[in-house]
Amino acid sequence: MAHYHRRELIKQLVAGGFAMGALPSLAATLPFSPKNETKLKNNIKHSVCRWTYGFMPLEQLCTTIKEIGFSAIDLVGPGDWATLKKHGIHSSMCNGAEISLTEGWNDPQYHGRLVDNYLKHIDLVADAGYQNLICFSGNRKGMDDATGLKYSSDGLKKIMSKAEKRGVTIIMELLNSKVDHKDYMCDHTAWGVELAKSIGSPNFKLLYDIYHMQIDEGDVIRTIQQSHPYIGHYHTGGVPGRHEIDESQELFYPAIIKSIVATGFKGYLAQEFIPVATDKVASLRKAISICDV
Structure with a gap:
């Protein structure tokens, strides 16, 4: 009607x-319509996280995002890269080398396995023509942050020469430890920035997850402005709940994305909200529209 x-x-x-x-x-001035087809400005590169649209076959997700107007998917491992390439879709954040979110670089007992995994995956990522490979700090498990930072730095330095040589960026994700990932160590931007400084490589960056960092520290725009040289990737999500990033939640994403663009960022912003609307494709289309500043 x-x-x-x-x-x-x-x-x-x-x-x-x-x-x-x-x-x-x-x-x-007319209301948003899920069928609106507008050419994206692409002042920022758009992507979507595979797991949040996991209810949809990967082939279908590939064709869906191309219809919306972008061509990248986050958190896809080597086993699915052939499908992405078939559809001309970029793997904007590769995974598969990590052990888990809780068992990461802050614990030396995992360094041997992690080093082997990442050295192999750095070659896989580079050979496939991709650039970003995710990693995680792991949980504290009673360890203080200074010790965890040192252990993380020591371990990651063992793979950075290979990453630099192959043109792959190792990216550690910032996650909240208040709601979703209790005890996770890399839960504040300042800790991640200190880790990046300690490693001292242009091929180590942070994944600033806007949803997670709003929960644990807030002050999103100023943090982005101050820390952007150490940030290589962004994720979205509505707060609270990690659902749609529209007017139903507390963040004003257009201002946040404009602040990211203003830093000169040339990487990817991936939608990582869990859609709850009936038309979940419309939710993705609207989120891309909101962030296409």
Whole structure:
């Protein structure tokens, strides 16, 4: 019914002698429609996390995002890269080398296994033509942050020469330890920045997850402005709940994304919200529209 009224209104305006030049400004005031197909500005590179749309076959997700107007998927491992390449989709954040979120670089007992995994995956990522490979700090398990930072730095330094040589960026994700990932060590941007400084490689960066960092520290825009040289990737998510990033949650994403663009960031922003709306593709389409500043 709303679509019918909009259509009839435009017909009446044209019939009444309104200049065609007035119509774009009118259209800009109309409610968002999931079927709107607009050319993206692409001032930031768009992506979506595979797991949040895991209810959809990967082939279908590939065709869906191309219809929306972007061509990258986050958190896809080597086993699915052939499918991405078939559809001309980029793997914007590769995974598969990590052990788990809780068993990471802050614990020396895992260094041997992690070093082997990452050295192999760095070659896989580079040979496939990709650039980003995710990693995790692991949980504290009673360890103080200074010790965990030293252990993480010592372990990661063992793979950075290979990463630099192959043009692969190792990216550690910031996760909240208040709600979703209790005891996770890399739960504040300042800790991650100190780790990056300690490693001292241009091929080590942070994944600043806006959802997670709003929960654990807030002050999102200023943190991005101050820490952006150490950030190589971004994730979204509505707070609270990690659902759609629209007006139903507390963050104003257009301002946040504008602040990211203003830093000169040229990487990817991946949608990582769990859609709860009936039309989940419309939710993704709207999120891309919100972030396409």
